[in-house]
Amino acid sequence: MNNIKLGFVVAEFNRDLTYQMEMLGREHAEFLGATVAQTIMVPGVYDMPLAIKKMVNNPNIDAVVTIGCVIEGQTKHDEIVVQHAARKIIDLSLEYDKPVTLGISGPGMSRLDAHKRVDYAKRAVEAAVKMVQRLK
Numbered sequence: 330m331n332n333i334k335l336g337f338v339v340a341e342f343n344r345d346l347t348y349q350m351e352m353l354g355r356e357h358a359e360f361l362g363a364t365v366a367q368t369i370m371v372p373g374v375y376d377m378p379l380a381i382k383k384m385v386n387n388p389n390i391d392a393v394v395t396i397g398c399v400i401e402g403q404t405k406h407d408e409i410v411v412q413h414a415a416r417k418i419i420d421l422s423l424e425y426d427k428p429v430t431l432g433i434s435g436p437g438m439s440r441l442d443a444h445k446r447v448d449y450a451k452r453a454v455e456a457a458v459k460m461v462q463r464l465k
Contacts, residue, residue, distance in 0.1 A: 333391045333461045334366040335454065336384035340397035340433075342373035346443050350396045350450035354432065357451040361458045366390060374399050374433055375410045378417040385425035392428035392457035396450050398443050399435030407436035428460035 335358055339351050351368075358365050366389060369380040374397035384393045395418060399407045415431060422429040432453025434446040 333361075333363040333458055334389055335363050335457055336387065336390040336393045337365055337368040338377050338380045338384065338393060338395050339368060339370050340372070340374050340377065341370055343398040343400060343443070346398040346434075346447060347396055349447040350398065350432065350434075353448055354394060354396060354450035354454045357454045358458070361455065363454070363458050373397070373410070374414045377414055378421060381418060381421050381429055382425075385421055385427045385429065390427070391461045392430065394430050394450075394453045394457050395432050396453070397433040397435075398446075399433060399438075400440055400443055401435070401437050411436045428457050428464070430454075430456040430460070 340347050355365055371377050371380050377395055381393050384390050399411050401407050411433060418429050418431060430453040432450045434443055434449050
């Protein structure tokens with residue numbers, strides 16, 4: 330399958346990290362022969378589901394890649410955010426019959442851990458491309 334069209338949903342929270350993740354994801358998409366056809370910026374990981382829903386409804390998008398970074402804080406807030414976002418991401422993928430991959434690092438990681446994991450975005454892009462190829 331040629332020219333797989335990806336949608337990126339990118340969290341602005343921890344933008345210093347999600348910017349690096351987004352750039353690595355874009356480079357990897359190009360390397361794999363895919364195109365990032367649309368990008369929607371959202372305030373944070375918790376805010377992703379509505380943007381994902383808009384993208385999975387777009388017939389010109391073959392798969393959606395989520396890019397976000399949730400760093401551990403003083404409370405368990407990071408766990409709640411990632412658990413609920415991940416669950417809704419799975420639900421949207423199944424409901425709309427379109428791959429939505431999890432390029433979100435965290436929870437339970439420090440800022441230093443997050444820097445080490447910026448390349449996780451590449452894994453999410455690769456998973457999206459593979460899923461489109463294998464499901465068509």
